[in-house]
Amino acid sequence: MTGNAPRRADALRNHDRVIAAARELFAERGLDVTVPEVAARAGVGRATVYRSYPSKEELVLAVARESFRALEERTLAAIAADDAYRAFVAYLPDLLEHLRRDRGLAAAFLEARLVPAARLVDLIGRLVEAAKAAGPLRPDTGVLDVRIVLCGVIRQLIVLDEREPAVWRRYADVILAAFRS
Amino acid sequence: MTGNAPRRADALRNHDRVIAAARELFAERGLDVTVPEVAARAGVGRATVYRSYPSKEELVLAVARESFRALEERTLAAIAADDAYRAFVAYLPDLLEHLRRDRGLAAAFLEARLVPAARLVDLIGRLVEAAKAAGPLRPDTGVLDVRIVLCGVIRQLIVLDEREPAVWRRYADVILAAFRS
């Protein structure tokens, strides 16, 4: 790690295989995928996975970090928009579509203990506050509503294993209605 | 069981202790309570619990059955009300208050595989349909919204361990807003 000694070629190749397998499996089936399953799909042994990522959480973060960063950027852009309300209205279906496509990302998003997830939820809270000042949202709306309503609906869509894009789109609209005054 | 032979006094006493302990623990902490914990609180051994209830699910049902029946009755009454919309508006905070008070009941309510829970959700769906005909609800609202929005918000309130009555009351209102057109 620190000494960044040149790692052996097979180690690098296996590392790539592991993260590719994890990316696929997490996206398809969420974070309940077990480490042995990831190892099997990658064609390596369990211990090889744990060598690159000391715990399953590290693996999850490695896979999801980029997606979180992208979502954060979109959120910041929406907050900074001229009309934060319109930006929020456009943002919601976009967010849900991303989460629908990647079950692992959605599951990570709902994991309040995960730092990037908590940060993103806070940002969305700030977006709601900004939107409130620019459009017809409930005056008492805040980050708690994001945590309860937005996260609750997303969690339930996952629990019920809903995959239909139209259904997810519809709930973007329903969530918006819940926030509106 | 079948021969309903007169059970010994100590067996009946232990049975009562077990169900009382289960009722308390489930209400306080939900269904994640383990069977050993129930046994310990009841002051009996594990096997004694399994004698009365062959599986944990049976125990849960035994504890929750009465509450489900009561909720079903209230739901049916609301469906049959003159103004189903007003009945629905009054019903929601009432339902949430019951679930807030009994975490085990709330957890059971969210367990779609549990027959009484599924039946209650269906009934609430019928209530929504009836209310739709009598008041300003979205025309495309139905039982799916109950499953996603109502159950989602309740699940998230539990996940975040929210216990404040005022917060639960507020979300009864927010859910209603989500259903409204």
Added chain:
DNA sequence: AACTAACCGGACTCACGTGTCCGGATAGCC
């Protein structure tokens, strides 16, 4: 008071998933 059938509960098995270890194999260098 003695006897027996029923009950009690500690100890056990089983299943599953995370994380560790060490003997064997192999890549990279000389």
Added chain:
DNA sequence: GGCTATCCGGACACGTGAGTCCGGTTAGTT
């Protein structure tokens, strides 16, 4: 082509919770 540091992965240790079993005990009857 040989040597060694590094990596590989099957086997293992651990923790948790559900559900079972059997020797000891006690309630209820005669």
